Amino acid sequence: MNIAFIAADTDSAQQALERFTERYGNVPLDQAEVIVCLGGDGFLLETLLHILGYNIPVFGMNYGTVGFLMNEPEEEHLPQRLAYAQPTIISPLRMRVRTTSGEYHEGLGFNDVFIYRETRQAAHIGIEVDGRERMARLVCDGIILSTPAGSTAYNRSAHGPIVPLGAELLSLTPISPFQPRHWRGALLPAESMVRFTLHDTVKRPASAVAGPAEIRDAKEVVVGVDQEKKVTLLFDPDHSLSERIIAEQFAE
Structure with a gap:
């Protein structure tokens, strides 16, 4: 061998x-x-x-x-x-990021893609799934979209669910949510396309991370499973x- x-x-x-x-x-x-x-x-x-x-x-x-x-x-x-x-x-998950300056970047992550605030100010994040708005504004430290393989990593540390491999699901988990205070996330079909929109980015900048790629000053982040890889x-x-x-x- x-x-x-x-x-x-x-x-x-x-x-x-x-x-x-x-x-x-x-x-x-x-x-x-x-x-x-x-x-x-x-x-x-x-x-x-x-x-x-x-x-x-x-x-x-x-x-x-x-x-x-x-x-x-x-x-x-x-x-x-x-x-x-x-x-x-x-x-892996593939993320596509548009920054506040209009630049576009991509990254791949087998565990997860997450968005996290860059300063002391909480991030304000809108969530859209498959073209339908699901949450107009989540006030939080950040948010994680994880694969089943990554559900025991950062996702679990943020109190997200552990997802069996055969479940064909993605875990969407907020990090320290403030509003809505009692929202604990969602399980999404594996084929879902999730769009995150960052609001008030001058005051509330946030970074998007997938694997080794960290993109600062994100304005819009689109994430889905790259089934071709x-x-x-x-x-x-x-x-x-x-x-x-x-x-x-x-x-x-």
């Missing part, structure tokens, strides 16, 4: 890279049958954006902090683990992403 190893810059990941390379070899991406990503969730998400278009499955091993999207860092019998690993196909994540049979999402809902 031709394996390409990619590692984060941390000492533990780089040391693991040396051991894996000595034991199993390390081929270039264009010769790889599978990519083994050594690091944490953040590094894995960066790797997924980098390898879009290669059509190579990715098996993550946790040499980071949280490792929700990663497998256990076991170095024995790697070819056998890869042969029996279960695939999960995910697509897909990546395959591999998981040990007893540690699939769907199982982790279920287990996370019962965590103490």
